[in-house]
Amino acid sequence: MGEQERLAKDHALRARAARVIPGGGMYGHQSVASLPAGFPQYFERADGCRIWDADGNEYIDYMSAYGPNLLGYGNAAVEQAAAAQRARGDCMTGPGPVMVELAETFVELVDHADWMLLAKNGTDATTICVTIARAATGKRTVLKARGAYHGAAPWCTPAREGVLSEDRAHLHSFHYNDVESLEQTVDAHADDLAAILVTPFKHDVFRDQELVDPAFARRVRELCDRTGAALILDDVRAGLRMAYGCSWEPLGVRPDLSAWSKAIANGYALSAVAGGEALREAGARIFTTGSFWFSAVAMAAAVACIGEARRSHVVERTQALGERLRAGLRSQASAHGVGLRQTGPAQMPMILFDDDPDQSRVNRWTAETVRRGAYLHPYHNMFINGGHTEADIDRTLQITEEAFAAAAARR
Amino acid sequence: MGEQERLAKDHALRARAARVIPGGGMYGHQSVASLPAGFPQYFERADGCRIWDADGNEYIDYMSAYGPNLLGYGNAAVEQAAAAQRARGDCMTGPGPVMVELAETFVELVDHADWMLLAKNGTDATTICVTIARAATGKRTVLKARGAYHGAAPWCTPAREGVLSEDRAHLHSFHYNDVESLEQTVDAHADDLAAILVTPFKHDVFRDQELVDPAFARRVRELCDRTGAALILDDVRAGLRMAYGCSWEPLGVRPDLSAWSKAIANGYALSAVAGGEALREAGARIFTTGSFWFSAVAMAAAVACIGEARRSHVVERTQALGERLRAGLRSQASAHGVGLRQTGPAQMPMILFDDDPDQSRVNRWTAETVRRGAYLHPYHNMFINGGHTEADIDRTLQITEEAFAAAAARR
Numbered sequence: 001m002g003e004q005e006r007l008a009k010d011h012a013l014r015a016r017a018a019r020v021i022p023g024g025g026m027y028g029h030q031s032v033a034s035l036p037a038g039f040p041q042y043f044e045r046a047d048g049c050r051i052w053d054a055d056g057n058e059y060i061d062y063m064s065a066y067g068p069n070l071l072g073y074g075n076a077a078v079e080q081a082a083a084a085q086r087a088r089g090d091c092m093t094g095p096g097p098v099m100v101e102l103a104e105t106f107v108e109l110v111d112h113a114d115w116m117l118l119a120k121n122g123t124d125a126t127t128i129c130v131t132i133a134r135a136a137t138g139k140r141t142v143l144k145a146r147g148a149y150h151g152a153a154p155w156c157t158p159a160r161e162g163v164l165s166e167d168r169a170h171l172h173s174f175h176y177n178d179v180e181s182l183e184q185t186v187d188a189h190a191d192d193l194a195a196i197l198v199t200p201f202k203h204d205v206f207r208d209q210e211l212v213d214p215a216f217a218r219r220v221r222e223l224c225d226r227t228g229a230a231l232i233l234d235d236v237r238a239g240l241r242m243a244y245g246c247s248w249e250p251l252g253v254r255p256d257l258s259a260w261s262k263a264i265a266n267g268y269a270l271s272a273v274a275g276g277e278a279l280r281e282a283g284a285r286i287f288t289t290g291s292f293w294f295s296a297v298a299m300a301a302a303v304a305c306i307g308e309a310r311r312s313h314v315v316e317r318t319q320a321l322g323e324r325l326r327a328g329l330r331s332q333a334s335a336h337g338v339g340l341r342q343t344g345p346a347q348m349p350m351i352l353f354d355d356d357p358d359q360s361r362v363n364r365w366t367a368e369t370v371r372r373g374a375y376l377h378p379y380h381n382m383f384i385n386g387g388h389t390e391a392d393i394d395r396t397l398q399i400t401e402e403a404f405a406a407a408a409a410r411r
Numbered sequence: 412m413g414e415q416e417r418l419a420k421d422h423a424l425r426a427r428a429a430r431v432i433p434g435g436g437m438y439g440h441q442s443v444a445s446l447p448a449g450f451p452q453y454f455e456r457a458d459g460c461r462i463w464d465a466d467g468n469e470y471i472d473y474m475s476a477y478g479p480n481l482l483g484y485g486n487a488a489v490e491q492a493a494a495a496q497r498a499r500g501d502c503m504t505g506p507g508p509v510m511v512e513l514a515e516t517f518v519e520l521v522d523h524a525d526w527m528l529l530a531k532n533g534t535d536a537t538t539i540c541v542t543i544a545r546a547a548t549g550k551r552t553v554l555k556a557r558g559a560y561h562g563a564a565p566w567c568t569p570a571r572e573g574v575l576s577e578d579r580a581h582l583h584s585f586h587y588n589d590v591e592s593l594e595q596t597v598d599a600h601a602d603d604l605a606a607i608l609v610t611p612f613k614h615d616v617f618r619d620q621e622l623v624d625p626a627f628a629r630r631v632r633e634l635c636d637r638t639g640a641a642l643i644l645d646d647v648r649a650g651l652r653m654a655y656g657c658s659w660e661p662l663g664v665r666p667d668l669s670a671w672s673k674a675i676a677n678g679y680a681l682s683a684v685a686g687g688e689a690l691r692e693a694g695a696r697i698f699t700t701g702s703f704w705f706s707a708v709a710m711a712a713a714v715a716c717i718g719e720a721r722r723s724h725v726v727e728r729t730q731a732l733g734e735r736l737r738a739g740l741r742s743q744a745s746a747h748g749v750g751l752r753q754t755g756p757a758q759m760p761m762i763l764f765d766d767d768p769d770q771s772r773v774n775r776w777t778a779e780t781v782r783r784g785a786y787l788h789p790y791h792n793m794f795i796n797g798g799h800t801e802a803d804i805d806r807t808l809q810i811t812e813e814a815f816a817a818a819a820a821r822r
Binding site: 009013016017019020021022023024026027028029030032040041042043044045046047051053054061063064065066067068069073074088089090091092093094095096097099100103104106107114115116117120121122123124127130131132133134135136140152153154155157158159161162163164166167169170236261262267268269275280281282283284285286287288289290291292293294295298375 | 420424427428430431432433434435437438439440441443451452453454455456457458462464465472474475476477478479480484485499500501502503504505506507508510511514515517518525526527528531532533534535538541542543544545546547551563564565566568569570572573574575577578580581647672673678679680686691692693694695696697698699700701702703704705706709786
């Protein structure tokens with residue numbers, strides 16, 4: 001089947017969207033504008049680890065909705081809890097009792113947490129962390145790693161259009177995993193340091209991921225202790241995928257605040273800020289809210305998601321599946337003489353090609369896998385979810401083998 | 412029944428929440444910390460115009476979840492559309508075709524709209540409007556009415572804790588409905604004016620509401636035309652309650668951008684920015700996104716909500732019910748010799764007392780109505796919804812009559 005025919009409905013939808021949605025029909029991280037031809041824009045259905053595009057083409061999905069799908073699309077435990085709450089009430093004139101249950105669950109789950117706040121976007125959570133840190137310290141400067149994504153409000157969006165220099169005032173950068181760069185940046189701002197904001201590992205788009213150097217993480221903690229700045233862990237993308245708790249718990253490094261979203265309610269819109277006792281009072285002093293922040297269904301989904309994540313050992317299972325995929329790809333790439341770089345945690349794989357300055361090789365290869373039913377991404381880290389099985393990984397490896405051969409033939 | 416017994420479960424939940432949620436157990440606009448004793452914090456169930464607190468006490472609800480409930484809690488048409496979409500998929504690796512359907516619906520609904528963007532919070536929508544206006548004009552200054560609420564991000568939150576002066580740089584205020592003040596503020600910033608941000612009427616907390624003076628609205632439009640600034644209508648709170656379209660359509664004043672949220676999906680988390688052709692390109696240039704912004708269920712709910720709002724004539728019906736409530740209260744207050752000020756659109760009532768500098772009279776009266784099963788608010792505008800009936804209004808008026816008598820007896 002030709003590409004035009006395979007995605008005929010998708011292209012018809014895009015033509016309609018181009019009239020009523022800016023950016024030629026889509027915006028934000030789910031726009032396929034920067035993806036190779038052959039990636040569908042619209043999806044009709046999702047179940048477990050599978051998605052179906054508007055034309056009915058089926059894919060084994062490695063994006064997991066860019067993170068929210070932790071346990072598999074439509075996970076029964078989560079959907080049952082959500083449905084039971086929905087039958088009672090969702091967005092009401094006050095929160096449901098489930099808000100207390102979720103906060104207690106979270107405080108029990110997360111080592112450093114003595115309290116939590118709930119919001120909707122990951123950006124809400126990182127913004128609230130920064131605001132609390134500034135309220136608590138009376139200082140202004142926030143340090144972050146160069147190139148790290150912490151959301152899409154004016155103070156943090158990667159773009160500069162419509163953003164003022166004031167929006168980013170007192171925001172300075174260090175190099176991730178570079179202790180010397182961190183120390184220099186801290187020294188340059190030590191008298192005005194409100195927070196160091198850091199992701200649990202380096203997961204920037206278009207680049208190899210880097211696990212955190214434990215010495216770097218410990219140094220971040222020491223510098224915060226020395227200066228009185230808050231250590232903010234941005235666990236929006238990785239939270240619940242690396243550990244049952246903060247992603248730095250296995251290292252023994254405790255943040256003062258952590259930001260959560262994406263996977264915590266298995267796709268229901270929710271984000272969270274968790275904090276320690278020392279910042280409880282500042283957490284109460286700031287004012288932030290949203291029309292849907294007290295909605296009960298997403299909270300019931302989160303309680304169920306956290307319980308099911310632990311019960312089903314999703315961290316260990318997705319890690320093992322990621323390692324199975326990684327090992328298979330390594331051997332295929334080697335057989336095809338292709339230099340493949342697979343980085344980051346196995347359950348959040350990033351796959352890039354050597355000698356690929358314009359991404360044409362990874363674009364060609366992922367376009368071939370997508371055409372064959374494995375949705376792999378050429379520049380964003382991926383996410384194994386609890387709906388994946390060994391059989392799905394093995395089927396994916398058949399597809400990637402064909403894609404290596406096809407991409408080689410097309411060169 | 413004593414208050415302690417009536418809200419025993421509620422108070423037990425508050426004690427648990429005080430340990431795990433900052434602010435003594437709740438934050439944001441749904442915290443009851445500033446409400447009189449007797450207002451429950453937690454709600455167990457909602458249906459139509461009714462809510463039940465954690466202790467099972469039933470209320471005719473006049474807050475409608477602080478706005479999101481437009482058609483009645485659990486409206487069948489909305490829930491059926493949401494369930495049908497949910498069975499297929501919600502938060503996926505791309506949007507569903509329903510996103511195009513919603514954008515087309517919105518562009519057809521809203522006079523000034525040629526395109527729309529979707530997000531989650533009302534604050535997202537107002538922030539995106541400001542960002543687009545700055546991107547389009549290359550200018551920085553945004554004017555808003557003093558005291559007007561436009562969200563709870565650092566640039567607009569009513570609090571100052573953790574907020575830097577830079578966050579509010581280039582934001583200046585005029586007095587709502589005061590043409591002279593508007594003109595002076597525009598003149599002072601005419602060379603750097605990106606936008607005038609304005610609500611469709613004055614709906615500040617703790618104050619009498621004011622309908623917009625049509626001459627003021629037209630002057631806002633003229634000044635934007637003269638300076639090249641964007642007219643941003645913040646219809647987050649009032650949208651779909653005053654008109655089927657922007658709230659200024661009945662006046663014939665078209666904004667360049669409008670911000671929507673709350674009622675557009677009858678309680679599902681969604682917000683929107685609508686814009687005209689001239690700002691389409693700037694709308695595409697900015698970068699903003701969120702993990703749940705492409706979720707399909709809330710979009711299906713919005714399509715159904717907009718359709719059902721028109722089919723059921725919700726604007727006219729809630730306005731008539733609001734007028735019935737207003738007339739009944741007017742005559743009760745007069746009989747009791749109480750000076751009552753009822754302001755704003757009848758379907759979004761604000762009720763305040765004369766000679767009440769510390770709000771003790773309105774607090775006492777609403778505490779009496781809440782105890783008797785009518786949830787009236789002492790300092791925030793209320794919202795009639797499509798679940799209310801004439802019988803509910805009449806039952807409420809029995810309660811308010813008793814409350815006037817009880818409050819008088821307690822003085």
